[in-house]
Amino acid sequence: MQSHVFEGGFSDLPVEASHAFRAVMTTMARPGEIASVSGARPPAPMSVAAGVVLLTLCDSETPIYLAPSHDMPQVRDWITFHTGAPFTSAQRAAFALGVWNDLPISDFPVGTAEYPDRSTTVIVERQTLSNTGAVLNGPGIKDHAQLSLPETETFQTNTELFPLGLDFIFTCNDRLAALPRTTRVR
């Protein structure tokens, strides 16, 4: 392990994690809203925001799937050191991380009828993130919102699975937005 693996975590875990969670929670509650986060300095190609999300939500109880775009030693080592989360296949992932085209969306668990919460939260690394493009409505959105999604069809299919389905967090540098399964996309 290289020494930088030990760096880039939260310096004041309880406080930084509390702010980070509020950002994640607010964006999950208000799909389309974009929030800035800070505190993590993960190795490339991980964004600051993706690092913050993992530090805030992941530990030994949450198996992580890394898409090929992120499945590399420095990323694995950093996640292992800072979260203790085990790595797993897409089929068993509590969290998944990668760029859109590398994520095997149809392989992730979408929950069961009795436990729809047992589904993957997918962290999608984006080059850009803005309130343009796809039009969103549903819970958390007053009239409608807009978010620059990588596509629309996958999310439309996902919404049809409700109450099952995947929940997405989009990360770009130090910013993030979320798209739960309830959001209707057009």
Added chain:
Amino acid sequence: MSDYNFAYLDEQTKRMIRRAILKGLAIPGYQVPFASREMPMPYGWGTGGVQVSAAVLTPDDTFKVIDQGADDTTNAVSIRRFFQKTAGVAITEATSKASVIQTRHRIPEENLRADQILVYQVPIPEPLRFLEPSEVETRKMHALEEYGLMHVKLYEDISQHGDIATAYAYPVKVEGRYVMDPSPIPKFDNPKLEMAGIQLFGAGREQRIYAIPPYTQVVSLDFDDYPFQPTKADHACDLCAAEDSYLDELIVDDEGGRMFMCSDTDYCANRRKQGHVGAQGVPYAEDQA
């Protein structure tokens, strides 16, 4: 501050609760199981709400706690002190100044804003529990969206009493899918469940967390010929003269004489500050010495 971790819970526990909150928001009205911890206060006294608040609070928050709408009830005082001690957060009794509000049995009268979070303490999260005691069975019913039992119950009420005989913890359907218990708020508060703020529900003993994101559709169950009606005592507040607030009834003399006052103490105080005086009230300044 104290020797405890920020907001008492260890970070692993907070992560577990935070993950449950996110899934709750993603599946509005669905009860997410979580490994509730044994808190230093009794089950049934807000351990679920306390754990949710502990997972949500940041040091920058301003925290308000109400029980029965009032900030000064003993259990509200106790919970507020707990977070003053373990999280060092600012506290307030003013609804408009609070960023996180923990509540038992009421939704504040004042409309909550988008930047406010309401955390409910929930005793029995399962709306079907009193009709079917088995968790295995009720979980199946939710999975199959089989809510016939609930409609039968409401219908039987009507045939027996001529009305739906549920006055609090009145069941709602969230976003057209899950039937949810809004906690034992009076049905007067049900229309406020559609709001701009984020609503989180914590049931510690029963190990469930659920949520309603802002602007989510929340419909109180009813029938076309017996539409849902939010009700309150047919009086004005005797202290501030408000006619639109939920009222507590007080017995004031040996003859059983009654008076009514706002259950939301902050709302009542604000109205009195603005000069409203009820039938038995005194101007605001006189009792603040």
Added chain:
Amino acid sequence: MYVAVKGGERAIDNAHAWLAEERRGDVAVPELSVAQIREQLALAVNRVMAEGSLYDPDLAALAIKQARGDLIEAIFLIRAYRTTLPRFGGSNPIETEDMTCDRRVSATFKDAPGGQILGPTFDYTHRLIDFKLAADGDVGTAPASTPSPIATPHIMSFLDREDLIQKEPAGADIPDDLTRTPLELPANRALRLQSLARGDEGFLLGLAYSTQRGYARNHAFVAELRIGAVAVEMDIPELGFAIEVGEITVTECETVNQFQGSKSQPPQFTRGYGLVFGMTERKAISMALVDRALRWKELGEDNVGAPAQDEEFVLYHSDNIQATGFLEHIKLPHYVDFQSELELIRKLRSEAQENINREVSE
């Protein structure tokens, strides 16, 4: 004119101050030390450790002192403290066969290797109040002998050798932890046993008794009840072997119950199991009976609808901290929901009265 009642903060402070005073009682009477409680109220300490799920006699004794002798309150203090403790790892399973037995009785065999050891039991005391204890007094010393260095085999192992007792399937290597994962039903036996081990003694006693009286009757013989100290070992990965980290006293009860058989399998006895921290034999026996009753499905028995057979009923109601919290919460203010009921019942009554009046006038 009415001025709203306030004063929750002051009421709490005053109540706590008064409580502290009451806890101490008459200051002319010497204060109890934690060591006195630990040594002289050891069975109370044991119950608090068992249901508090934390083996620490000094802490349990302190909790009893703080709780003014209310054991459920003391258990609550221990539980709340326990949750905050960091976890370094899990111990290896304890080997009760290697126990240094203070007590070991079998109701199924008159004698067996290791012998019957009556131990320090109330069993054959006449329950006559001993007024000598009211005065200070020295006790004589009990006769002593050296503990046997040889392991005491389980009585069950003799039945096992003959294939007379049902085999236990090996469970998952590391069972789930009831205090770290939400209970999901149906629960496996490891989780049920965890729940029973920390469940309320009185509740389990009542359930166990109900099975004896015919609510899922399954006559139990106490094959063995043993109480004594066992070593707790933990694997240390850095060392590559296990080291002893301490010693705890436990009570273990194994029951032999009515047999089952089928066309493919000759009849065999079945078993119930109880294991509890400390010297807690009433609880351990109750646990074994309830464990056995809960096993009806895996043993191919009928569900007769008895409470002790209903896993959900037993597991959701055996925890006295959950139960007492929820029970006692009804003394908290419920003005708001009661008010909504008041309005409703007044409305329903006035409508009903109108109907009656109308019918009378018609």
